[in-house]
Amino acid sequence: MFLVPLGSALIDLSKATKLKDVVVGFNSFRVEWLTMALQTITPKHRDLRQITIGVSYYVSLFRSRVTVKEIMEEYSGQWLDLDRLLVQLWESRSIRLKVCTIQPDMIDHIECLLPEVTERGIIDLVGPRH
Amino acid sequence: MEGGVSRSFNLSCALRQNSIYWQPEVVTAVGSGCWIRGFYRVVHLVVDRAVYPPDEPVISLIPFHGLSPAIKSLRVVVSALPSSCIFDLILSFPLLEDLAVIVDEALADSDDGLGEDETPTAIQPPNPPPFTGSLELYLKGGMTFTRRLLCLPGGIHFQKLTLTRIREEDCLMATALVEECSHTLESLNITWSHLRKSTRHQRPQ
Numbered sequence: 001m002f003l004v005p006l007g008s009a010l011i012d013l014s015k016a017t018k019l020k021d022v023v024v025g026f027n028s029f030r031v032e033w034l035t036m037a038l039q040t041i042t043p044k045h046r047d048l049r050q051i052t053i054g055v056s057y058y059v060s061l062f063r064s065r066v067t068v069k070e071i072m073e074e075y076s077g078q079w080l081d082l083d084r085l086l087v088q089l090w091e092s093r094s095i096r097l098k099v100c101t102i103q104p105d106m107i108d109h110i111e112c113l114l115p116e117v118t119e120r121g122i123i124d125l126v127g128p129r130h
Numbered sequence: 131m132e133g134g135v136s137r138s139f140n141l142s143c144a145l146r147q148n149s150i151y152w153q154p155e156v157v158t159a160v161g162s163g164c165w166i167r168g169f170y171r172v173v174h175l176v177v178d179r180a181v182y183p184p185d186e187p188v189i190s191l192i193p194f195h196g197l198s199p200a201i202k203s204l205r206v207v208v209s210a211l212p213s214s215c216i217f218d219l220i221l222s223f224p225l226l227e228d229l230a231v232i233v234d235e236a237l238a239d240s241d242d243g244l245g246e247d248e249t250p251t252a253i254q255p256p257n258p259p260p261f262t263g264s265l266e267l268y269l270k271g272g273m274t275f276t277r278r279l280l281c282l283p284g285g286i287h288f289q290k291l292t293l294t295r296i297r298e299e300d301c302l303m304a305t306a307l308v309e310e311c312s313h314t315l316e317s318l319n320i321t322w323s324h325l326r327k328s329t330r331h332q333r334p335q
Contacts, residue, residue: 011305015312018289025321033322047316054321 011037017044025054029075029113035082041089050096051089055106068109079113086114090122101127172198177219178207191215195222203228203263210234213275226259230266231275258282262314264290265307269300276303286310290317297323 011033013019019041024034034053041048072079089095097117099110107127110118117123175197191211201223206216207230216231261279265288269275279286288311293304304320 011308013308013312013318016308016315016318018314018316019318020316021318023317023319025319027323 011040013037013040013045014042017042018047019045020047021050021052022048023052023054025056027056029071030078031075031082032078035078035085038082038085038089043092045093048093048095050098051086052098052100055099055101055110056103068105072109072113076113080115083114083116086117086123087120090117090120097123099123099125099127104128171200173200174203174205175201175223176205176207178205191219195219197222199223200225202226205230205232205266207232208234213278217275217278221255221258224255224257224259226261227263229259229261229264232266232268233270234268255282258284260284261286261288264288264292265311266292266294267303267307268294269303270295270297273300273303276306280306280310287314289314290319291315292319294319294321295323296320 013022022038024037026034038051086097090097099107099114101107101110105128107125107129110125114123118125175194177191177194191206195218202225204220204223204226206219208216210233216233220226220229259282261282261284265286267276286307288307291307291311293307296304308315308318
């Protein structure tokens with residue numbers, strides 16, 4: 001059983017074996033819930049072809065008045081776990097991986113947070129760059 | 131667009147351009163089954179009343195119940211309505227496959243007579259919609275609405291779920307929908323809006 005620590009909710013995709021694509025969007029750097037949700041994907045998900053992650057952060061950054069660097073330091077461990085899982089998903093069933101953002105500079109931050117998939121070139125990073 | 135012939139009728143056009151929804155004589159005409167009853171082959175219905183002055187009366191969806199028995203797709207966009215009003219409209223279309231409910235303000239669930247952990251006790255429809263297509267929800271505090279959906283005797287069998295701006299308190303709603311549709315679900319799109327301020331990151335003003 002996989003638990004998603006988002007409030008008291010648990011997202012379990014293990015029975016949704018007909019899934020073809022998953023899109024998740026969020027406005028926080030907290031990604032442990034996403035990692036745990038994606039961990040419920042099993043070899044029975046034979047049709048799953050693409051996972052898309054949408055990241056939007058400027059609003060939350062504005063609210064909390066912290067720097068991206070501070071946030072990245074706090075949540076880098078969660079993102080490294082996600083990075084490892086995405087590599088596994090790509091290696092085991094060639095699932096297309098994509099990260100989308102409309103925010104300037106965010107792609108640069110994502111590349112730092114997801115070093116393995118970035119270095120291997122197995123993820124499409126879509127968004128404005130410097 | 132001729133009555134009885136058109137297969138798609140967007141009520142939002144009429145509402146926005148002519149404000150006919152708020153004219154009593156038109157509502158009466160609708161209620162008595164006049165012109166609008168001619169759209170018996172409509173398969174896609176959009177009820178869009180997202181913005182209206184706060185002093186206007188609460189929208190009534192009753193005149194549109196069972197507008198067309200052929201409707202397979204319904205999209206409701208409103209600022210605020212009791213979830214029971216929306217749900218009653220939904221259940222008036224027995225062939226409904228695709229459903230989108232976008233409500234900007236918090237749903238007023240109190241009139242449903244449900245406590246937080248209660249299930250709906252209202253009479254269930256004998257022929258609930260099949261709900262085999264797509265479900266798009268943008269609800270604030272939509273747990274009662276979701277519970278009603280989950281309690282339908284025929285269940286829900288959506289292939290596509292789009293759950294937008296899910297807040298932390300709505301997570302149970304999202305997970306329950308995913309669970310219920312897990313055997314048919316092909317596409318999942320969730321946008322969370324769950325950031326909690328980190329107090330240790332607050333800087334002095």
